Amino acid sequence: MDTLDIKAIREDFPILKREVNGKPLVYLDNGATTQKPKAVIDAIVNYYTDMNSNVHRGVHYLSQISTDAFEVTRRKVQEFIHAKHDYEVIITKGTTDSINLVATCYGQKYISEGDEVIISAMEHHSNIVPWQMICEVKGAILKVIPMTESGELDMEAYKSLLSSRTKIVAVNYVSNALGTINPVKEIIDLAHALDVPVLIDAAQAVQHLKIDVQELDVDFLAFSGHKMYGPTGVGVLYGKEEWLNNIPPYQGGGDMIKDVTFEKTTYNELPFKFEAGTPNIEAGITLNAAIDYINSLGIDNIKKYEDDLLNYATERLLEVDGLRIIGTAKEKSSVISFIVEGTHPYDIGVLLDKLGIAVRTGHHCAQPVMEQFQIPGTVRASLAVYNTKEEIDALVAGVKRAVMMLV
């Protein structure tokens, strides 16, 4: 394994040079979105400068090179997550879109009254609400895998929730609010023993650790481009060929059809069956550059570096009097959520911002998590490969200063 040259990596991200409120930017809100390397920014400019054209339609030259570039991304994603076929990679708007697609289309065909859908207590709202919506339509029941005080899923409880009524299991790989890495392989194997498919929300995982969909044997996997150094407005739904062929299409429109008459429409084959309308072409094409960037560093190198940084940040933050880390699972990735006794997370976030430090505060779109810990929210520092120990030091100093003002 190589040691990453973080100084050189930082040079790749132009925004990291800017100041905020007169202080050097310390960007620790990577769980919300990562910054973009110059290679991605250049690819975006290049797309509009050199090849802008609609995809999968025109016979003219520009449409062909756009289409080719779009399809290069699909194959790059296939390789990146080690999917068996490129047509198992559906290009969507993002994780939320991907999950909604599965909840709607799988739900329409396979979920009936009295059936059960299993999610977990640490899901992002985007992996709760779509399932609630389909359960409501179908009269099905949403079951929730509880979690422990340390923020780990209660696997015994999960086993007892699984039954012949279970129609699908949907859990995240890494919790956005707590940083917990869930034992997804075990979750999938247990579900498969009852022939139940599993959707994994990998929005907070794909940029931090190696994912091999065949090894996981996962049925559906969702993630977003903008959290993996790529552009906004593009995401991926991986689905096993068999499932994608069996579930009905999501939206109707151009590109997803084979033949349309007023009597009957036949649908296009995979992956186009699920890609109605003009996609976000720019983002679809330039996601390729983001994956190239991750590959150039090596995802295992990224993981090793971020894990070390997470340990350092955890140790250093615990120096702050009254600071409590929310989410202390054994297996964690890149996220530290915390509260400080006697302070509101919002107050700490505002003061850190004035020191040029970007963190997220609040419930992180995971209100049930906050409810379990009986807190209004947390301060969340989330790491990317360009963050440094010096930035963690700045965070710790900033938190200490804020606490002095607030308590």
Added chain:
Amino acid sequence: MTINEIQDELIEDFSFYQDWMEKYEFIIQLGKELPLIDESNKQDQYIIKGCQSKVWLFPEMKEDKLFFTADSDAVITKGLVSLMVKVLSGHTPKEIAAADLYFIDQIGLKEHLSPTRANGLLAMVKQMKLYALALSAKAS
């Protein structure tokens, strides 16, 4: 003092602080001067829900003037609430409804008034004016 005189005084107070952290220390300090809402009035109907911090705001007419008491679970929000109460409380509903709150921009806190901010300050200003509008309509 009129609403504008109070605003001008606050603008002057804030001009002493150059550094952002000093400004916020002053805001936190102002929070401690907020006339607190009676605990019995901390009911759902008086909550102004920002995304992250809670604000309670209670209106009360005394003779022809509208007074506010309030509270928040976050210290900085409480300071911002205190600023608004300082400026608007104790004036006639008509004056409050018509007030142009130029001081927020001038003391550099305009960012807190954007609709997406998490502290609910904009929602609070709106609510104070709504109370005032309703009461001035009633009076006329």
